[in-house]
Amino acid sequence: MSAWNAAWRERALPELAAREWDLIVIGGGISGAGILREAARRGWKCLLLEQRDFAWGTSSRSSKMVHGGLRYIAKGQFGLTRDSVRERQRLLAEAPGLVDPLSFIMAHYRGAFPGPKVFGGVLALYDALAGKRNHLFHSLQQLRYLAPGLKEDGLLGGTRFFDAVTDDARLVMRVLGEARGEGGEALNGIEVVELLREEGRVVGLLGEDRESGQRLRFRARAVAQATGAWAGRFRQDDDVRIRPLRGSHLLLPAWRLPVAHAFSFLHDQDRRPVFVFPWEGATVVGTTDLDHAESLDREARISADEADYLLAACAQQFPGARIAAADVLSTWAGVRPVVCAAGSTLKPSDEKREHLLWVEPGCVTLAGGKLTTFRLLALEVLRACAGFVGRELDDRGAAVFRPQPAQPMPALSPAQQRRLAG
Ligand SMILES: Cc1cc2nc3c(=O)[nH]c(=O)nc-3n(C[C@H](O)[C@H](O)[C@H](O)COP(=O)(O)OP(=O)(O)OC[C@H]3O[C@@H](n4cnc5c(N)ncnc54)[C@H](O)[C@@H]3O)c2cc1C
Missing domain, CATH: 3.30.9.10 (D-Amino Acid Oxidase, subunit A, domain 2)
Known part of the structure; x- marks a missing residue:
């Protein structure tokens, strides 16, 4: 793998702009990184362009949780919860030191929602979707020991369960690193200012180098927009x-x-x-x-x-x-x-957190999604792009993160070694 720094960027930019790509991904957050990673593994010639720095958008400003989203159960979004908890288990297994278990406590108060029984029922469903029992009720005495400082008035006890936590920006950088390791290319500081269309089909894009102001044309069989909150920029949908x-x-x-x-x-x-x-x-x-x-x-x-x-x-x-x-x-x-x-009057918290793909000839736009489910979203986007690229999309569930060669570092504590490996 070549160096990935400013000198490389300056040297590589004209050459990368001159290539014919199978896929160009716009947006260097977790969604774009995941798409690049899954495309690179399949041998697609693929390039990612990010307008600022990698993970500059929401993917460095999330709550950092790799989780199923208990609240999605309450909204009846069982499919979203199931997919999320399975991806959580996969990431915990593949990326220790980057995605780590996090113990959660929900304290229960007299007469307040949720009580231990209701919450235990929701968690039983959550665990069943993950295929792993993962929760326990703690009495008041145990809870005071586990969690000193909680509001005492009416405290009955608490339920402990497990999800996972990460550093979202590091997660993006590692996924990009994995993509580069399999031939994907990623450039930051390139803002896409226009999609290029020929005979009604997207055939590439116009990018502006934010360092020099130079504008470059890039050509691709498919363009995937993974621009998060900016998803509406190049398209408007009435519905x-x-x-x-x-x-x-x-x-x-x-x-x-x-x-x-x-x-x-x-x-x-x-x-x-x-x-x-x-x-x-x-x-x-x-x-x-x-x-x-x-x-x-x-x-x-x-x-x-x-x-x-x-x-x-x-x-x-x-x-x-x-x-x-x-x-x-x-x-x-x-x-x-x-x-x-369009015209939704729902309270912000009542909007469903589903994602959506828009497909037009030569271009797929993703909006919505979660950090946790980036791999599944990437596969969905690639499935939609495959026809434009002239490829089939198989999924054998291969790991996002290739195993790290063990490098014993006796000077570091086990916790430091785990973090470094992550
Ligand atoms: C407050 C908050 C908390 C959250 N907490 C969690 C959580 O705990 N767990 C979880 O799983 N999910 C969480 N999420 C959801 C998750 O963070 C997002 O779904 C995810 O980060 C979105 O990633 P993305 O790559 O789609 O978008 P982004 O990370 O926003 O990336 C889009 C990128 O596109 C770039 N871009 C835009 N326009 C252009 C252009 N024209 N040219 C080039 N580049 C462009 C932007 O600069 C940006 O870097 C949270 C979201 C929020 C807002």
Whole structure:
């Protein structure tokens, strides 16, 4: 594999623009990286173009969970939950140190939803979909030991279950690395400004190098748009629209709110689920869910109201910690490309998180989806592109991540070695 740096980029750019590609992927988030990876494994000549830096979009601003999404069960989206928990199990097995188990606790309070029985029932279904029993009820005494600092008033006990957590930006970089290892190419700093059409078919695109301002034409048999919240940019559909919804997070120093587990609870203000979880040596509180009206070309950021909402969540669940705005180390906000019917009047949290593909001759556009299910989405996109490329698409369920050669590093602790391998 050649070096992948600025010098390589400058040298390779004209040559890459001159090639005839089977597939060009627009967007260097997890969806684009997954599509490139699955195409490269099949020997497709494929190139990915990202306007900013890889994972610049939502794929570095998510809640970092690799999960089935318990709330999808509540909405009756069993297929989405089943696919997600199976992908979670696959990623845990393939990428230890990058995708790791995370213990969750749902505390139960007298007279409050969800009670232990209802929640245990939902988790039994969740576990059945994953094919693995993964939850346990803890008495009040055990819970106080596991989770000191929880609101005590009416506390009955808690249910512990497992999902998984990752670093979303690192996940994107590893998937891109795997794609490059099998012949895929990826360039950042190239903004696609136009799709090129001939006789009603997309045959390539016009890209602008954000470093030099130079415009380059790229030709491909198929173009896959994996541009997340930007999916509507090159096409308009009368029946559906992309509803950009923003979710924001607070990052707190771990010593101010030390948690050994992720806590999931319903916010008193609107009964939306909120998480408090340990991540990279700090504590994360998230998320909000509201319409994002600002330009997508500016980095999304938390509003003062959202920060207050998340601080209120801390006060609700961990009153003794007295977390205040001055404790916040940093924040991040991501924009979810939620697909909805034109003119939808649903509350943001009630929109279904399904994804959608638009297919036109020579071009497939993906909108929506999840970090967790990137492999399945990639296969769906490639299936839709295969006819344009003149290929068949088989899926033998091959691993996304090739096994790493074992490199004993005795100077590092087992935890450091695991992380490095990840
Ligand atoms: C707040 C929040 C929390 C979330 N938490 C989770 C979670 O815990 N677990 C989970 O599984 N999922 C989660 N999700 C969903 C998940 O993060 C997204 O579905 C996923 O990251 C979307 O990836 P993507 O590659 O489709 O889009 P993005 O990551 O946004 O990537 C699209 C890329 O396209 C590029 N692009 C756009 N236009 C152009 C152009 N013209 N030319 C070149 N490049 C272009 C952008 O710069 C961007 O990098 C969350 C989402 C949000 C908003």
